[in-house]
Amino acid sequence: MIVMDESNISFFKDGLRLDGRRADEVRPIKIEVGVLARADGSCYVEMGGNKVIAAVYGPREVHPRHLQEATRAIVRYRYNMASFSVEERKRPGPDRRSYELSKVSREALEPVILTSYFPRSVIDVFVEVLQADAGTRTAGINAASVALADAGIPMKSMISSCAAGKVGDTIVLDPMKEEDNFGQADMPIAMMPNGEITLLQMDGRLSPDEFRQAMEMAIRGCKEIYEVQRKSLIERYNQIEMEPISPQEVESQ
Amino acid sequence: MTDVISEIRKDYLYNLLLKGERADGRAFDQYREFSVQKNIIIKAEGSALVKLGSSQVLVGVKMQPGEPFPDAPNRGVIITNAELVPLASPTFEPGPPNEVGIELARVVDRGVRESKAVDLEALCITPGKQVWIIFIDVHILDDCGNILDASSIGAIAALLATKVPASKFGLGDDYQLPVKDIPIAITAIEFGDVLMFDPDSDEESIANTKLTVITTADGSICGMQKSGTGVLKQEQIYRIIDIACEKAREIREKFLEE
Numbered sequence: 001m002i003v004m005d006e007s008n009i010s011f012f013k014d015g016l017r018l019d020g021r022r023a024d025e026v027r028p029i030k031i032e033v034g035v036l037a038r039a040d041g042s043c044y045v046e047m048g049g050n051k052v053i054a055a056v057y058g059p060r061e062v063h064p065r066h067l068q069e070a071t072r073a074i075v076r077y078r079y080n081m082a083s084f085s086v087e088e089r090k091r092p093g094p095d096r097r098s099y100e101l102s103k104v105s106r107e108a109l110e111p112v113i114l115t116s117y118f119p120r121s122v123i124d125v126f127v128e129v130l131q132a133d134a135g136t137r138t139a140g141i142n143a144a145s146v147a148l149a150d151a152g153i154p155m156k157s158m159i160s161s162c163a164a165g166k167v168g169d170t171i172v173l174d175p176m177k178e179e180d181n182f183g184q185a186d187m188p189i190a191m192m193p194n195g196e197i198t199l200l201q202m203d204g205r206l207s208p209d210e211f212r213q214a215m216e217m218a219i220r221g222c223k224e225i226y227e228v229q230r231k232s233l234i235e236r237y238n239q240i241e242m243e244p245i246s247p248q249e250v251e252s253q
Numbered sequence: 254m255t256d257v258i259s260e261i262r263k264d265y266l267y268n269l270l271l272k273g274e275r276a277d278g279r280a281f282d283q284y285r286e287f288s289v290q291k292n293i294i295i296k297a298e299g300s301a302l303v304k305l306g307s308s309q310v311l312v313g314v315k316m317q318p319g320e321p322f323p324d325a326p327n328r329g330v331i332i333t334n335a336e337l338v339p340l341a342s343p344t345f346e347p348g349p350p351n352e353v354g355i356e357l358a359r360v361v362d363r364g365v366r367e368s369k370a371v372d373l374e375a376l377c378i379t380p381g382k383q384v385w386i387i388f389i390d391v392h393i394l395d396d397c398g399n400i401l402d403a404s405s406i407g408a409i410a411a412l413l414a415t416k417v418p419a420s421k422f423g424l425g426d427d428y429q430l431p432v433k434d435i436p437i438a439i440t441a442i443e444f445g446d447v448l449m450f451d452p453d454s455d456e457e458s459i460a461n462t463k464l465t466v467i468t469t470a471d472g473s474i475c476g477m478q479k480s481g482t483g484v485l486k487q488e489q490i491y492r493i494i495d496i497a498c499e500k501a502r503e504i505r506e507k508f509l510e511e
Contacts, residue, residue: 096355096358096359097359099352099355099356100352100355100356100359102352103352103353103355103356103480104356104478104479104480106482107479107480107481107482110482111461111482111483111484187477192484195486195487196484196485196486197479197484197485197486197487197490198479198484199479200464200477200478200479200485200490201477201478201479202474202476202477202478203363203366203367203475203476203477204367204475205367205368205469205473205474205475206473206474207472207473207474208472208473208474208491208494208495208498210473211474211494212491215487215490219487
C-alpha cells in the first residue's frame, strides 16, 4: 500500500492528474445492459476502477404488506458493498454509511419513476459494489437508472450521476480514490437531463464560488454520462429487434 | 388517514403560500425563536438543550480514552449517534435507528468533522495506543420540525461546553475541549417553487425536497445534504446557499455573544 500524507502529495503533474486526466475529465465509463437473467432489468457499470451491478425487480407485490401504499408503488433501494471491494476487508452487511447511501440514492431516482402507475406494489432496486474506487454511489445510481429502463419501468427521464471534488486547491471532475481520500472536498450529484438536481451531497470545504464551479463541472459530467447510458440502451434494444426468434422460443412462450 | 390530513393541510399551506404567507406568520426565510442552554446535564462532559420553536433537542457529549483507528494513529475519534425516541413524535418507533435517524446523525457528524471544529490531533494521548473518543449523542425530545438544524446547533454548543475529563482517567487536570470553528446547518424545503427555511413539521410533511447546507465561520461550505424525493433547480440551490451563509452568521453571532 502506498503511504500518502496530505502534506507531501501532489495531485498534478504537468497539469494532468495522477491517472493522466485533465481536471474536467471523467474516468472511462462502460455500461452494459441486461447482464442478469433472473432480474427484470439489470445493468453493469464500470467507472474508472469502480465495478457495480444493479438489478431491478418489479413492480411486484409488497412484503411485508403494511408497507403498501394505496396510490403508488413504493421504491426500495439497497446499496451493498462486497467485502472484497475495498483495500481493507469490509464487514459484510449493511452499515450506517450504506443505509444513508441507500436512502439518498433512492431519493435520487424516485422523482423520475412514475410510481402512480403501480399502486400497492414495490419496485426493488439492488446495487452491488463489486470493486470500489471512489464514486460508488454515483456509479450505482447510473447503473440503477439504466436497469430501471431495462426493466421497462415507466420513467420521466434518465438519471445520471457524477461527483466533483477539490484537490490541491483545484476543482476536479469525478475524483478517484487517492483524490477522494486526500482531497479537500467531495460533492456527488445526480440529475435529470433537463438539469433538475435529484441528489446533492457535499463534504469537505468549498467557498460558495468554488461550489458553483464544482456544480457546473458535475453537471457537465452528468451530461456526458447520460449520453453513454442512452447509447447503451439503444445498442441493447437494437440488437434484440434484429435477433430472429427461433421457433422453439415461440413455442416455449 | 394521515395521507388525507396531509392533503388537506397541503391545500391550506399552498393557498397561504400563494399569498406569500406561512401558517405561523413567519417570512419564508425566518427562523423560529431559538434558545440554547448549555451544561444542563452535569453527568455529561458537555451538553446543550436547543429549543427551536417547539422543537426540543438535547445533545450530550461523553469522552473516554480508547484506541485510535489504525489509519489515524494520532487522532482522536468522534462518534455521533442520534436517538429518535418514541416520546418525541407519534411517528417515531422504538428499536434500532432507522434511515432517517442514521442520516440525521451522519449529517450532524459531517458538520463537526468537515469543519474541523474539533482539533483531533490535540486529542491524542499516546500515539497509536490511546486517544480521546468523543461521543456526541443527539436525543430528540420533541419533533416539531427541523430537528436537523436544532441537532447541529446542539452538537456544537455541547462541544463548546465540553470539559475533557482527564482527571477521571488519571491523565492530568481537566481542561476545556479546544473548539476551532462553529459549523451551523441551515435547512430549507422546496414547495410549490417557493423556498422555506426552518420548516415546521407540517411544512416538512408536505415538502418533497429538503436541502441542508452547513457553513463554517469563514463562510465556506463544509457539508450538504439533499433529502426527499423531489428535485431542486440549480438557481434554487445557489439561493439556499446564499441565505444559509447569512442565517448561519446570525446564529453564530448569538453563540459568540454568550
